[in-house]
Amino acid sequence: MASVKFLLFSSTLFFVALSFSVAQPSFRPDALVLPVSKDASTLQYLTHINQRTPLVDVKVVVDLGGQFLWVDCEQGYVSSSYIPARCNSAQCLLAKASGCGECNSPPKPGCNNNTCSLLPDNTVTRTATSGELAADVVSVQSTDGSNPRRVVTVTRSLFTCGSTFLLEGLASGAKGMAGLGRARIGLPSQFSVAFSFHRKFALCLSSSTTSNGVLFFGDGPYVMLPNIDVSTSLIFTPLIVNPVSTASAYTQGDPSTEYFIGVKSIKISENAISLNTSLLWINNDGIGGTKISTVNPYTVMETTIYNAFTEAFIKEAAVMNLTRVAPTAPFGVCYSIKNIGSTRVGPAVPTIDLVLQSESVYWRIFGANSMVQVGDNALCLGFVDGGVNARTSIVIGGYQLENNLLQFDLASSRLGFSSSLLFRQTTCSNFNFTSNA
Ligand SMILES: *[C@@H]1O[C@H](CO)[C@@H](O)[C@H](O)[C@H]1NC(C)=O
Ligand SMILES: *[C@@H]1O[C@H](CO)[C@@H](O)[C@H](O)[C@H]1NC(C)=O
Numbered sequence: 001m002a003s004v005k006f007l008l009f010s011s012t013l014f015f016v017a018l019s020f021s022v023a024q025p026s027f028r029p030d031a032l033v034l035p036v037s038k039d040a041s042t043l044q045y046l047t048h049i050n051q052r053t054p055l056v057d058v059k060v061v062v063d064l065g066g067q068f069l070w071v072d073c074e075q076g077y078v079s080s081s082y083i084p085a086r087c088n089s090a091q092c093l094l095a096k097a098s099g100c101g102e103c104n105s106p107p108k109p110g111c112n113n114n115t116c117s118l119l120p121d122n123t124v125t126r127t128a129t130s131g132e133l134a135a136d137v138v139s140v141q142s143t144d145g146s147n148p149r150r151v152v153t154v155t156r157s158l159f160t161c162g163s164t165f166l167l168e169g170l171a172s173g174a175k176g177m178a179g180l181g182r183a184r185i186g187l188p189s190q191f192s193v194a195f196s197f198h199r200k201f202a203l204c205l206s207s208s209t210t211s212n213g214v215l216f217f218g219d220g221p222y223v224m225l226p227n228i229d230v231s232t233s234l235i236f237t238p239l240i241v242n243p244v245s246t247a248s249a250y251t252q253g254d255p256s257t258e259y260f261i262g263v264k265s266i267k268i269s270e271n272a273i274s275l276n277t278s279l280l281w282i283n284n285d286g287i288g289g290t291k292i293s294t295v296n297p298y299t300v301m302e303t304t305i306y307n308a309f310t311e312a313f314i315k316e317a318a319v320m321n322l323t324r325v326a327p328t329a330p331f332g333v334c335y336s337i338k339n340i341g342s343t344r345v346g347p348a349v350p351t352i353d354l355v356l357q358s359e360s361v362y363w364r365i366f367g368a369n370s371m372v373q374v375g376d377n378a379l380c381l382g383f384v385d386g387g388v389n390a391r392t393s394i395v396i397g398g399y400q401l402e403n404n405l406l407q408f409d410l411a412s413s414r415l416g417f418s419s420s421l422l423f424r425q426t427t428c429s430n431f432n433f434t435s436n437a
């Protein structure tokens with residue numbers, strides 16, 4: 001087992017590399033891999049993190065834009081390697097954790113004197129609380145891109161202690177949330193610093209609740225059966241920083257850790273729809289723009305965008321002779337399944353293009369990612385109305401991400417996306433999790 005201490009500053013990277021070569025002359029991981037499942041009742045995406053001593057398999061909700069890993073320390077947290085972050089320590093500085101906490105109960109994980117704290121955030125229910133910053137052991141399988149390989153360990157991986165009540169609204173059995181956001185203590189940054197690999201990670205969500213999708217930390221290859229490297233032929237677009245935090249509770253001046261992209265217009269069947277484009281920009285108060293989220297099961301659009309979008313879709317669907325039926329909540333537009341043809345990329349319906357930095361760069365959404373089957377007879381447009389006061393104008397949700405590989409490159413601040421893998425005759429549930437270590 002390779003093992004390193006969590007690193008505080010990149011200037012010390014050299015020393016880590018050194019301690020690696022001493023401990024494990026033959027092995028340094030280039031990437032790590034975790035399975036991601038889809039919970040049938042909440043539509044949340046879940047992964048498992050092996051944490052603590054002795055190791056415990058902790059089920060957590062994947063929160064793409066979340067600030068850090070947080071877990072419930074109130075109930076059942078037992079670990080001989082738990083280390084609370086002392087006030088003004090390098091860990092507190094790195095995490096930008098302020099304050100100096102006291103706890104009036106007997107000391108235990110989540111309750112120690114002289115520790116700094118952060119605000120663990122249940123982004124599903126939008127509830128945050130204060131929680132102790134701490135470090136503990138985390139073990140993850142490395143990968144060569146095709147299979148899992150040996151388990152590697154980060155001996156001091158930073159996370160925040162949440163409370164039991166903060167788990168409300170999460171999938172059954174979940175003990176916290178795994179934040180993959182752009183904070184320095186987000187899991188992608190911590191893993192890349194610990195193993196000195198590329199500050200990149202990739203998410204490939206399965207559309208099935210019975211087979212796993214995959215999360216990679218580090219660069220490709222990302223190989224799906226039958227031997228298709230889906231890290232090739234990605235389309236790139238800049239990631240945008242929202243200067244104002246979008247967390248449920250935050251300190252003024254904190255930027256958002258979520259991933260925003262620059263959608264400039266939307267086309268349906270290649271015809272641009274008319275929108276109030278100022279909603280597509282992030283204003284000085286952090287309002288507007290387009291982000292990607294795994295805690296929203298379907299894409300959410302500000303009301304005027306939603307109305308223009310659905311009207312245009314209805315018009316283009318009429319050209320294709322689709323028959324509307326009464327809608328089923330939360331959807332507003334549904335069709336009879338009867339006269340909809342099928343294609344390799346799902347039901348034959350109007351295509352939806354999110355046009356990015358130029359007319360020639362767009363994210364095309366096909367039927368498999370736009371239409372949700374409701375009952376036996378209907379297919380509904382899987383987009384929902386976010387209201388007139390939506391903080392973010394477009395939130396691209398989980399259903400629209402499934403079977404698309406998304407690579408987040410934090411160093412060069414860009415997103416690589418594959419478009420539907422169904423075109424390439426594979427899916428996100430085709431990573432070969434059989435270990436060849
Ligand atoms: C924290 O300090 C207070 C006052 O000294 C003490 O009563 C309390 O038990 C301590 N709590 C912990 C968790 O050590
Ligand atoms: C467009 O949206 C902006 C931001 O919400 C708003 O201030 C403006 O009035 C809108 N313009 C129109 C023409 O509706």
Ligand SMILES: *[C@@H]1O[C@H](CO)[C@@H](O)[C@H](O)[C@H]1NC(C)=O
Pocket residue numbers: 319320321
């Ligand atoms: C739709 O129906 C009309 C009238 O029946 C027909 O002329 C047209 O070809 C159909 N269009 C498509 C795309 O099937």
Ligand SMILES: *[C@@H]1O[C@H](CO)[C@@H](O)[C@H](O)[C@H]1NC(C)=O
Pocket residue numbers: 147225432434435436
């Ligand atoms: C999955 O990987 C294992 C280990 O390398 C290999 O033995 C097996 O043949 C692979 N499965 C498929 C379907 O290729």
